Amino acid sequence: MAEISVSIAGGESKQFSEGIAAADAIKDLVSNKQRKKIIAVRAEDNIVDLTTPLTTDVELQPIEIGSPESLEILRHSAAHIMALAVKELYGDGVKVAIGPAIADGFYYDFDREKAFTPDEFEAIESKMAELAEARIPFVRKVVAKQAAVDFFQKAGEEYKLELLGEIESDTVSLYEHSSFTDLCRGPHIPDSSWLKVFKLLRVAGSYWRGDETRPMLTRIYGTAFFDQKELKKYLTQLEEAKKRDHRKLGKELGLFTIQDQIGPGLILWQPRGALLRKLIEDYWKDEHYKNGYQLLYTPHIARQDLWKTSGHLDFYGENMYSAMEIDEVKYQLKPMNCPFHIGVFNSTKHSYREFPIRWCELGTVYRYERTGALHGLMRVRGFTQDDAHIFCRPDQLEEEIFNIIDLNLHILKTFGFDQYDVYLSTRPEKYVGSDEHWELSTSALKHALEKKGLAYEVDPGEGVFYGPKIDIKIKDQLGRSWQCSTIQVDFNLPDRFEMSYTGEDGAEHQPIMIHRALMGSLERFIGVLIEHYAGAFPIWMAPEQARILNITDDQAEYCEQLFGQLRLAGVRIEKDLRNEKLNYKIREAQLMKIPYMLIIGDREKEEGLVTVRLRNGKNLPPMRPEEFIEHIQKECAQGICPE
RNA sequence: GCCGAUAUAGCUCAGUUUGGUAGAGCGGCUGAUUCGUAAUCAGUAGGUCACCGGUUCAAGUCCGGUUAUCGGCUCCA
Known part of the structure; x- marks a missing residue:
């Protein structure tokens, strides 16, 4: 040999x-x-x-062991062992679909008359443990495709047959473990004994091949590690994410509520949440003013004809709230702000000298979201976009995009986000506009990104039908991605609404329009902020920056005087002068994640000082109220301009 | 919209298996206590058990439907 x-x-x-x-x-x-x-x-x-x-x-x-690849192999194998366990427990009543490794674990999709429930996890898990101990080898077999087809046909595994039908090569690989044989590319662990640490996490429905016209399967999610400690760490992380859940914190911190009586996906902002939102909105408006934007306000409904002209009714009518008839004319709630801004533009004549025109609005829109998609603040039916439309000449396009990116990253950074992924989406198959326009705007987006020195990924064909776009996905404290910012170039609407300006040559020209949202939806952005900061907002955003806690009634008068002084100085201060123990008041303030507690006893009263307790449990040395005001103002300024 | 689970006091939850007219802690209110860095004590009020219908002598509990929420899938201009 x-x-x-x-x-x-x-x-x-x-x-x-x-x-x-x-x-x-x-x-x-x-x-x-x-x-x-x-x-x-x-x-x-x-x-x-x-x-x-x-x-x-x-x-x-x-x-x-320990490398990302090794974990993927282990988890993929765990999916197979779970399928084997399920097959052994429930026999032929279960058909298998697919079972890959995913970011944090694995899943397997099954087709069974009755969906699996978490009650069955224990039985499946112990079966898996039993199989793991049995050291069942993963035996790879390369066979002719037809042989595999015959095999799965006999086994009645229609999903595997469908997958096989799409494989082009003449041979395929099968993995045999005990009584279960799976169509699989591999690789796998040598035998089942490598699977020692695993846990089934949840069940969920899932369409076969993600297609809602195909059968609904039941999916079991699980995870696996090489080390028990790693599993524990992962489960702790899940707990941590649960603690940060904006729906839970929103309730506990009194930020917002959603009520059946009002309607699903519709947010009621409670006083603290409303104040948080005001602070964000004020900052946003100031920042836009500084950057040459003008503010607009536009209505919530418009004649249905407007939405016909804009194309929304044709393209997205299904997601719009249905029409209401007023004086025999149909009106509809707005799903977007753009036609209104165009209305403002078209209300006067324009010269090339006016450009760029930058108009922004915190515009509340309504979109019908399917019930199953709703989720706290993250996915709602009524939300406020931090919208803006920039109208400019072709020669200004690139610089305007650059300016938007600049402002975008600045604002994100102020909110504590400096990790993001950037995507450039190019022309889709179905599009409007000339090749020349697409070329111009795609390269303008690209040049602006390059000039800014931003690494980006191209999403070919993922642009909007009316133009290419840049999307920025921010990463939160737990490393999760959130799509917030989007910058889109549009030739379609200027055309549909016959927008024009008089050029240097005296002729009429069509302006280019840029749509952009930085935070995206205020509701969602605040949801992300809540989870990012776990409810402990930076001083500049905290709805309640400080709370005065007295020790006994004897200091009440001094506290009232302090309260007035700090309020006048612009500190968002509250007071807790109840006849309760100091510990009790501290605990409550702590749970509300209030940045500063001002503790006032006789000592402070005598000397006219405040003792400052931070929410991390530490104390600042006693100081005069004026010093505290200065301290808090300084910290706010730093928070707003992190560079 | 689809699959599955869940819905009890303002909040967090027990009671549902085995039908017999509702319970705790926190919070609220009242009183006592005046206290120095994460829960003082006592008393008291508070519920059409999501909603609609059915079975039954009797339903929070069993059955059907509706709505909402949760975990996913799909969708997200």
């Missing part, structure tokens, strides 16, 4: 007989200690099983 030469990532190579399993070659190439950590190998850019026979000279890169 021929000899092949095998080496480990840059190390010395050794000779083996052709066809030796990767695992056996590794035995001779690495220490025993290292070998026990190797779960698979990378050979010529492909990760393969340890059982793979080696047939040519090759350099192997071990995939060791």
